[in-house]
Amino acid sequence: MRLQVPAIPVVIVAVAALLAQTLAIGAGAASGPVSRFAPGNAAFQRTWARTDQPVLFGQVSRTWMWGLEANTIVMQESYVESPGGMRDVQYYDKSRMELTHPDAVDDGVWYVTNGLLVVEMMNGQMQVGDNAFVPRAPAMVNVAGDADDPLGPTYATFAGLRASPALADGTMITQRVDRAGMVTNDPALATHGVTAAHRVTVPGIDHQVAAPFWEFMNSSGLVFENGQNVQAPLFQNPYYATGYPLTEAYWADVKVGGTYRLVLSQCFERRCLTYTPGNPPGFVTEAGNVGQHYYTWRYEQADASAIVINEVLYWPEDGDLAWLELYNRSADTLDLSGWTISNGVGSIVAGLPSWQMPGGSYLVVRFGAGANDPDFADGVGTFYTGAGSAPFFTTADVALYAGAPGVDTIVDFVGWSYDGGVVAGPAYDHAVAAGIWPAGAAFDSASGGTLDAVDGPPHPLMAFVSQGMSIGRDAD
Numbered sequence: 001m002r003l004q005v006p007a008i009p010v011v012i013v014a015v016a017a018l019l020a021q022t023l024a025i026g027a028g029a030a031s032g033p034v035s036r037f038a039p040g041n042a043a044f045q046r047t048w049a050r051t052d053q054p055v056l057f058g059q060v061s062r063t064w065m066w067g068l069e070a071n072t073i074v075m076q077e078s079y080v081e082s083p084g085g086m087r088d089v090q091y092y093d094k095s096r097m098e099l100t101h102p103d104a105v106d107d108g109v110w111y112v113t114n115g116l117l118v119v120e121m122m123n124g125q126m127q128v129g130d131n132a133f134v135p136r137a138p139a140m141v142n143v144a145g146d147a148d149d150p151l152g153p154t155y156a157t158f159a160g161l162r163a164s165p166a167l168a169d170g171t172m173i174t175q176r177v178d179r180a181g182m183v184t185n186d187p188a189l190a191t192h193g194v195t196a197a198h199r200v201t202v203p204g205i206d207h208q209v210a211a212p213f214w215e216f217m218n219s220s221g222l223v224f225e226n227g228q229n230v231q232a233p234l235f236q237n238p239y240y241a242t243g244y245p246l247t248e249a250y251w252a253d254v255k256v257g258g259t260y261r262l263v264l265s266q267c268f269e270r271r272c273l274t275y276t277p278g279n280p281p282g283f284v285t286e287a288g289n290v291g292q293h294y295y296t297w298r299y300e301q302a303d304a305s306a307i308v309i310n311e312v313l314y315w316p317e318d319g320d321l322a323w324l325e326l327y328n329r330s331a332d333t334l335d336l337s338g339w340t341i342s343n344g345v346g347s348i349v350a351g352l353p354s355w356q357m358p359g360g361s362y363l364v365v366r367f368g369a370g371a372n373d374p375d376f377a378d379g380v381g382t383f384y385t386g387a388g389s390a391p392f393f394t395t396a397d398v399a400l401y402a403g404a405p406g407v408d409t410i411v412d413f414v415g416w417s418y419d420g421g422v423v424a425g426p427a428y429d430h431a432v433a434a435g436i437w438p439a440g441a442a443f444d445s446a447s448g449g450t451l452d453a454v455d456g457p458p459h460p461l462m463a464f465v466s467q468g469m470s471i472g473r474d475a476d
Helices: 042-056 117-123 155-159 187-192 211-217 290-300 426-434
Strands: 011-015 075-078 086-091 096-099 125-129 132-135 175-177 183-185 196-202 205-210 220-225 228-233 250-256 259-267 272-275 285-287 307-313 323-328 340-343 349-351 362-366 380-384 397-401 410-417 441-444 450-453 471-473
Touching: 042 096, 042 220, 075 125, 086 290, 096 290, 117 125, 117 155, 117 290, 155 259, 196 211, 205 211, 205 259, 211 272, 211 285, 307 397, 307 410, 340 426, 397 426, 410 426
Parallel strands: 175 250, 362 380
Antiparallel strands: 011 410, 011 441, 075 086, 086 096, 125 132, 175 183, 196 205, 220 228, 250 259, 259 272, 272 285, 307 323, 307 471, 323 362, 340 349, 340 397, 397 410, 441 450
């Protein structure tokens, strides 16, 4: 986002800142939809039946590749290249089926696709076209185990491991990772005998596939084709269901059904696979519940980071009120229930209303008494915090929180300075600790928008904002 330079320069700082599947490591306390539906059309039914009908009828013991049934009806989601800009999709525990080009020739292989859901969750980019994306935060959803496990690694954790170098061929995999992304070596894990089995090197990707996963990706077994069960490769090629590996494989202690177990996880473009010593035969290697996880991320997790402090008027004209403007830069409607705004020292905390803020809309928060306008029909709403919150700006900074003020709830922070100094206080501390504020950094509008590390005063040109002037960002 670009910072708007006021007409008179000022130094400002800102940062937007069931059955076998109940055994599955990707299951546990479920996230996402829980209702069950049949595959929604003939193409989806055929795709599901090939790998999962033999599992349902107990004719083979192995992981589901889709799930017992679908978790949703056939839905329509935005996709630029589909007819009318919408395509049919249906969510399953393990993935999402997509019919992007219904008028294409049905080849029985690529007519139904499953998208790069893991890539989207890691990158924080929701795909709505071949080259169209909606920015989101990386998914804070557990890759494996119970949804309420506070310690297991998330998709956001694995996103930070994409650039880690590939292990050498045949290396014993003894790497552990925690939720924070800290990788350590545990030589005791060599007793499991899991090695780096196959190196994949393509543009932008250079990673090993762990031996249990490479074996699974190349496996054959009972599948349902052309109205009968036959023995055939499980997948048309090793990468058909998973895509290429996005990371190396890592061990972690993961809560499964309320009990912590040792699990090896590896994320690929379309799926994440897990290997759990001690699981029943056929379920030691499993497909994670990526479909559940993606649904949670896309539809149930409010992307708090999508809302930013867009503009601030902290020194109003006589008789006017100070205000700030929030902007929802996502395409999603977000619930502001429980959100708060605090001045820098926390002496005044104003609660926001329990309003639904549409994607692309603005909310002007005025610090004082007045008549609220909760209608976003014109793209803008107005909320008055009440007489007790004026004057609000007793210090030169303000913070937005998705809850009570704290490190875990801070969403955005704006600070300003006339002398280049950093404004200390709880809000600043929260922002730095949460990683949305560069410690000791300041935006100097006089130098054309450079964010400088402050080892010494880096702001030789400073002037005052006049009364009635605001500072802020472009909504773009």
